Ligand SMILES: NC(=O)C1=CN([C@@H]2O[C@H](COP(=O)(O)OP(=O)(O)OC[C@H]3O[C@@H](n4cnc5c(N)ncnc54)[C@H](OP(=O)(O)O)[C@@H]3O)[C@@H](O)[C@H]2O)C=CC1
């Protein structure tokens with residue numbers, strides 16, 4: 421259901437890459453669909469001295485609209501205002517407050533404010549403090565703050581950051597973005613699990629043999645060398661996106677489909693992640709870096725990357741969630757840059773039949789795949805009879821494409837998350853305790869790696885990672901279901 425929302429957005433980092441690539445197009449889609457109409461305005465802030473006109477041009481360019489949509493684009497962009505602002509300068513906040521009040525009146529917004537922190541996290545504390553002390557938060561409407569990742573670089577820094585924000589904004593007004601939670605197929609995990617008795621019954625350690633999560637990218641580090649060198653794949657993808665997916669796959673059934681109940685169960689699942697000793701980390705986690713191959717340069721040859729960089733661009737691991745339903749089920753995860761293809765997918769492999777009445781024919785394994793990207797689909801491998809005389813079995817696919825029933829194409833994750841935040845629904849944002857448990861788990865791995873002096877493994881660009889990643893599963897008699905291109 422589309423409900424029109426009134427809000428003043430203040431985007432810190434309004435000239436940045438994220439704002440241009442994701443935020444403005446997402447807001448435009450909400451405008452086209454009627455979530456935003458006349459009663460909204462956007463203030464973009466950053467240090468460079470742009471005019472409103474230039475800012476509106478940047479916004480129009482960011483949207484890439486064509487044809488009939490061009491008219492909408494101009495009307496939409498007319499709601500955008502630019503304020504040159506250094507977040508460390510207290511006086512600038514007075515100018516910002518005056519502009520915010522003026523726009524609030526002009527567009528009859530009623531005091532609702534959405535502060536989007538699309539900047540380096542080192543500024544979050546000071547922005548939160550000034551929003552309060554300079555009275556940019558209102559008494560009349562809501563005041564919500566949307567925070568981009570990375571939320572800290574370990575548990576200690578995340579806790580510090582959380583305290584800095586929590587001093588000024590209560591948890592209910594803090595919306596920590598993990599854009600994977602806005603993806604249609606990630607949201608489908610709960611639909612499949614808790615909307616089908618079939619799967620509810622099977623979704624446990626009695627029937628599931630192992631789970632595999634692959635978030636592979638064909639792109640390299642691109643323009644984000646500075647950030648990536650301090651993060652690496654473990655902090656960039658595992659601490660947030662992968663562990664969020666793990667929590668959705670392994671959480672107990674919530675009492676209701678509500679923010680409080682879902683978050684409670686996710687927190688419990690993340691708290692149940694088994695913490696490894698350093699020896700167990702070495703045995704169960706693999707890290708590696710891409711090297712030149714297939715016409716693509718290696719990580720250390722990328723611009724602004726040190727030639728002796730030891731940052732991992734690939735991680736594979738085996739982990740466990742020791743709750744009642746999942747203890748004993750290995751969850752294999754992997755993510756990396758410059759792999760053979762962009763693919764995000766989850767494979768859930770079920771245990772073999774206890775007896776095989778068709779022997780000596782072999783039964784194929786039942787595998788449920790939730791394909792997140794590039795194509796959103798769900799498919800299941802099941803054994804069926806081959807048409808004709810005799811009784812021969814074959815392994816076949818049951819496919820479901822959410823977009824093939826005349827339903828529209830998927831909205832972009834940022835668009836869905838913006839709409840949720842406007843509605844005050846934080847179900848698909850991460851609660852502080854989720855972040856905290858995820859960091860505690862990741863810290864044990866990072867600490868072990870930081871103390872090791874061994875040479876980082878390498879994998880060729882265009883492959884699916886180092887051999888050690890395959891061996892991790894072979895050791896347990898398994899293999900990655902997704903083998904890269906053409907699979
Ligand atoms: N880009 C992406 O795809 C993703 C980004 N993120 C996160 O989003 C955040 C922003 O990323 P991104 O847009 O790529 O970064 P950019 O470097 O492109 O943008 C940073 C922004 O901050 C502004 N800025 C820097 N210093 C100040 C200051 N002292 N006062 C006011 N403004 C300042 C810059 O503008 P100016 O120089 O004019 O001041 C610019 O608008 C980061 O936390 C990043 O990790 C998360 C996921 C994906």
Ligand SMILES: O=C1O[C@H](COP(=O)(O)O)[C@@H](O)[C@H](O)[C@H]1O
Nearest residue numbers: 569599635637656657661764793
């Ligand atoms: O958060 C991040 O995610 C992207 C991958 O997101 P996707 O939606 O394209 O799958 C990744 O490239 C980036 O390094 C990371 O910061």
